[in-house]
Amino acid sequence: MLSIILILFTSFFFTGIILRTKSITSGRKGPGILQPVSDVKRLFRKGSVYSETTSIIFRIAPVIGFSSVLMACLVVPFGSYKGIVSFDGDFIFFAYILALGKFFSIISAMDTGSSFEGMGASREALYSMFAEPAFFILIGSFALLTGKTSFYEIFSSLHLGSSITYMLGGMAAFVLIMIAMIENSRMPVDDPKTHLELTMIHEVMILDNSGFDLGLILTAGYLKFAMYGAIIADFFIGGLSLVWAVPLFLFIQFLFAVMVGLIESFMARFRMNHNPQFILALSSVSFLIFLGVLLVLEKFV
């Protein structure tokens, strides 16, 4: 229960902090932290426009996308406190419920019949596919380390052994930050600020969405960021009491948002054909974690 409240709470500020960081680094004052929330509120009050070439899939996809993210949030625990739902193998549920939302957003982009959106859909599908092994090797390694198979049990028993787990946690945080950037279509893989359809990935898929639907898609994006932030925080707050865990959680989320803002300010986006290499490189970092786990467990023959 605590985790979903905290995730919802941070999602209000997350994108605002990224935008503010980017504004400050480029010498501007920037919009208020809550501006993205106001944007969504405005969109929710608007009606949607639907293209005549689209079918029912285009209309239901934003809702499915949003609910898939919400359901994924439910299984995320808060340190040693369970998420609302917790069962053995819930991290597999987590990955594939998100994939379901993504699947619908891809076919809804195809549904519009626009050549831009088809291009965006193919890019998004490819990059998600490459990102999947990184996530599973990562979580699988921790499952192997702890001998548990649910998020809650993995995180609550993670730091009971040696302190080498903090090092593994650091590496895991790196992989998860990058996965979060890919899943949220941020730099260096995608440029959320661009107006150029030809270079977009995620933005181009939602070109035809408007009003309430667009609001849902944006909200899902904010939630996703906070959700990944929560998982990253979970790697560190497992054994702590609430008094320490809650501020640390918020601090990690804040740090994560500022980092995203800094990355987006001080580097250029990757060339499109370098993205797969970069994403596959994440899998190799995950694999290092896996080797680290084997080392800890003394399973090397």
Place this chain on the structure above:
Amino acid sequence: MSFITINNQQSVPLSSIPEMTYDLFFDSNITLIENHEERHCVLYFAFRETGNIRLICCIADDLQHNILVSSSLVSSDAVLNSMAARNLSFEKFEREIHENFDIGFVGHPWLKPVRYAENRADKTKTIPDYPFFGIESEELHEVGVGPVHAGIIESGHFRFVCNGEQILHLEIQLGYQHRGVEQLFLEKKKLIQRTTLAESIAGDSVIGHTTAFASLWESLSGMSADYEMQYSRTIAQELERIAIHTGDLSAICTDVAYQLGSSVFGRLRTPVINFFQEWCGNRLAKGLIRTGYNPYPFNKALADRLIAVLDAFEPDFVEMNSELSRLPSSLSRFERTGTMKYDQLLSIGTVGMSARMNALNRDIRLSHPYGIYPDLNHVPVMKHHGDVYSRVQIRKEEVIQSVSYIRQLLKKIPDAGAAQEIPANLKPDSFAISLTEGWRGEICHAAVTGKNGELVIYKVKDPSFHNWLALALAVRNNEISDFPVCNKSFDLSYCGHDL
């Protein structure tokens, strides 16, 4: 002699241009240009003359610093051998002549409409029926972008044929910005109307086009601009180069999502164009250049302000550039993207910055110097890779070069000369051509006058006219997601092309 040799901004009697049969005209111009890298066609146009069509071709010789002009009179239903079949740089000129006068060219690759001019010969051809080149295949897909774009840019349509993410072919179809500029030059009778018209040909090359117009007019009226006028025009031209190049660097950074570069270059551009506001009351320098007199003479107070602006500009500009050229992520987007080879550039007649990006030396300031450029001993900035990075580097070095030219000029400010009497009529039955080097490349204005000194035809050629094809060729085999940065690194003008 099958041509007359004239200098830049010189007017000659129309009768002194040798007239010949089309076959001779064809041979003479092809011989001039083939295997002569120093020569290129600056203008090839046609106009009606007592029921016939007169063709005039101007070939610029960069080494001899002159322009070789020849002409031919053909009947209005003529079908001629295409010069483009021998030398591609005539391709667009022949398409334009075909569009306006319905003259056929045998052997031309494809006589497509250029800009759907108001006064075109065949009004049944309309923009919706533009004949695109297509490749039929199950594996390939077409992507159409525009004419309305997501950013605040002008309208033009880009049709890509792609194999997945890879561009196989790009066709650029323009004409949406056509305003009938050349026709308006004939219809508007007052000099001030014509001057403002020249200022409005392309909003980012106000100085380049207005200088070309003013010089042409002065030449045709037998006046000559005094040193002080040339001085102001040169400072303005170099300032325009600094401003637009810096703005382009900002836009290139935006297109690769490099926020720091985008905002720093954007900020650096503003004081430079604001200086124009202080000087003449307009940030785009409209109103600064007039024929026969200088409405805003440069003075000591302006010079002090300009030095202050440049002193603040230069260190930041240099620092940001060294950041940009050290950043791996931006280099990986710039290098080997949108590459053009020397031979390609030469064959399609590319001019200006886009030619200099791969060792093709086309710079009017050196090859056909005008105004006070001879005193500056200009050495063109040349690059040798022809990719986006070369175009970025050219911009950087040209800005620094222009700053040094301005500093050099500011050391000695001439006194304002007296306004000259502007003759009511131009020289009768004359032809004049005026070339200037705008920031984009060579800007060409030409005019022919009738027996009472009235304008018979006014021709404008923006560098974009040639260079759009260079962009279409440069993006081949690149990723489609790299198109925006390629496009911006050329930064060609839609309205300069469409007129």
